[in-house]
Amino acid sequence: MKKYKEDVEIFIPNKKIGDKLPFAAKEAYNLLRTNISFSLNKKEGKGNIIGIVSAEPQDGKSFTSLNLAYTLAVDNNKVVLIDGDMRKPTIDKYFEIDNVPGLSDIFTNPTKEYPIHKSVLTEKMDLICCGTIPPNPSQLLSSEEMKNILDNLSSKYDYVVIDLPPINVVADSLGASKYFDGIIVVSRHNKTRKKDLQEAIRQLTFVQAKILGIVYNGYAREGKYYYRTKKNYYYYEEKNKGGKE
Numbered sequence: 078m079k080k081y082k083e084d085v086e087i088f089i090p091n092k093k094i095g096d097k098l099p100f101a102a103k104e105a106y107n108l109l110r111t112n113i114s115f116s117l118n119k120k121e122g123k124g125n126i127i128g129i130v131s132a133e134p135q136d137g138k139s140f141t142s143l144n145l146a147y148t149l150a151v152d153n154n155k156v157v158l159i160d161g162d163m164r165k166p167t168i169d170k171y172f173e174i175d176n177v178p179g180l181s182d183i184f185t186n187p188t189k190e191y192p193i194h195k196s197v198l199t200e201k202m203d204l205i206c207c208g209t210i211p212p213n214p215s216q217l218l219s220s221e222e223m224k225n226i227l228d229n230l231s232s233k234y235d236y237v238v239i240d241l242p243p244i245n246v247v248a249d250s251l252g253a254s255k256y257f258d259g260i261i262v263v264s265r266h267n268k269t270r271k272k273d274l275q276e277a278i279r280q281l282t283f284v285q286a287k288i289l290g291i292v293y294n295g296y297a298r299e300g301k302y303y304y305r306t307k308k309n310y311y312y313y314e315e316k317n318k319g320g321k322e
């Protein structure tokens with residue numbers, strides 16, 4: 078396993094997230110939302126649990142998780158965004174909130190009220206930070222308690238969106254994938270290498286994760302053809318093969 082820690086400064090360009098996204102990106106997220114709602118099976122009295130992964134760090138998992146959660150919430154869904162990257166938490170930085178308490182602290186104190194923050198972006202979006210950095214994130218995320226936590230949350234929310242660490246670097250996301258109704262794989266324009274993406278998909282397929290599709294993050298054409306970027310800025314491909322139902 079490669080080294081993976083908080084060694085890259087997280088730069089948030091003018092906080093251009095949620096409502097401040099460029100028009101083309103907002104449109105692409107709307108399309109992503111529609112595709113997701115068609116791809117997931119509705120569960121009686123339970124919301125859907127969606128994991129966001131990618132091959133490597135910096136592909137835009139956190140950025141995608143956040144904007145997807147926002148886009149679902151403004152469409153009148155109750156959404157909770159969880160920071161499941163216990164090695165490089167990010168959600169606290171986007172929202173300038175304390176990372177502790179958060180997800181990992183629920184494991185230590187499961188009967189206590191969950192540490193849920195309200196998002197400043199929109200009313201129906203809540204946040205759970207990563208919490209105290211644990212020594213064993215992989216074990217926590219794949220544990221039975223994780224299943225219980227997600228189960229509890231899915232009975233209160235229409236969507237539970239989890240921002241996860243990179244597949245090719247740490248095993249955390251693969252271990253937890255069995256608890257998700259669907260997984261979205263982020264691939265970043267001019268960054269993600271084909272062989273790394275293939276490897277991530279190979280690993281997800283091996284654990285029978287239900288891959289909903291790939292988000293092609295960060296692609297935008299400039300200039301007078303800008304309007305044409307509507308469908309291309311973030312590209313979502315339905316790719317439901319190989320996963321369990």
Ligand SMILES: Nc1ncnc2c1ncn2[C@@H]1O[C@H](COP(=O)(O)OP(=O)(O)O)[C@@H](O)[C@H]1O
Nearest residue numbers: 087088089090134135136137138139140294295
């Ligand atoms: N489509 C995008 N447009 C602008 N900035 C982006 C985009 N995707 C990611 N970023 C920025 O790139 C950096 C890495 O993204 P992040 O979501 O933290 O990656 P990951 O979670 O995969 O490590 C962050 O500073 C983020 O704000």
Ligand SMILES: [Mg+2]
Nearest residue numbers: 138139162167
């Ligand atoms: Mg991240």
